[in-house]
Amino acid sequence: MSKKIIGNTQKLNNPKIVGSGVVCKDISVDVDSYLNRKTTSGTLSKYLKAAGGFNRGLWQPPLVGELPDGELYLFDGDHRRALWRIAYPNKTTMPAQILKVSDKAQISKLFVHINKLGRKSLTPNEVFVHEYYSGQEDARITANHLASCNLSVALGTKEKGSVVGAINGPTVLIQGFRSLLNSSGLDAAQEASAAIQNLWTKQKIVRIELLRGLARVFSSTPFSDTHRSAFDNFLHNYQNLFGTQNDLSTHFKLKGGQKGNKDEQCVALGILLSFRGWAKNAKGKDKITLKTFNKSYSAIVEKLQAEIG
Secondary structure, eight states: OOSSOOSOOGGGSSOOOOSOOOEEEEEETTOOBOSOOOOOHHHHHHHHHHHTSOOTTTOOOOEEEEOTTSOEEEEEOHHHHHHHHHHOTTOSEEEEEEEEOSSHHHHHHHHHIIIIITOOOOOHHHHHHHHHHTTOHHHHHHHHHHHHTTOEEEOSSOOTTOEEESTTSOBOOHHHHHHHHHHHOHHHHHHHHHHHHHHSTTOSBOOHHHHHHHHHHHHHOOOOHHHHHHHHHHHHHHHHHHOSHHHHHHHHHHHTTOOTTOHHHHHHHHHHHHHHHHHHHOOGGGOOOHHHHHHHHHHHHHHHHHHHO
């Protein structure tokens, strides 16, 4: 998270102070759990593998609720307790954070707050930035691909180092960009990114649906020089017609069938079908007859239709 709070801070002033704080102390490692989730060996293995073993510096004491009669219940941290047991099989106690509660109902409220309401999950973009700075090889490779497309992945904080890829390039969603590379390749990604940035020169974001659909067209369509010139004029015309990347992408997706989990194929198909209609009625060098269009692109259209189902 950024050091500076982003957004309207007025509503954050003078919050109500609730609870009596937390006390850290050693308690029995066998303390009872309160309605917790399953503790699985698979999750424990994943944690150990990710940290290269048991990392005591990263291990945080579990949260334990203390009832008025002194009874203790662990309500957040069963996997951490299990890791402690694995790392220190001979220890009978472990550090814990103790919160005084009035009853078990309050423990449930704390459980919901900790695991749902009071936690902000990492976004894929946030994870990617840290994977890059950790030296992860595939993140470094992807960052180079982003830069070659004049695209970036950013945390949105404007702090130094918070942008990966082309520092001054528009941002993109990393999951969609990686999917694009897998389905259409880097050359098509570069071509699609350049086309979108030429149409929206001042946009700070490249919409991933439009980028993926356009890249799919470029990766599978053998444009001649004449047809490519007509296609560029078609995109410029539709950009003027629809205005925003979102509106244009939505139009293409609807035109292509708008089927769940097939956004890339639907947008690509919608682009080609829209191009067919536009080029048929165009004038001069931009005009492409239906016969010529079908000869050049019917196989690609049919392939996309088959993928969409």
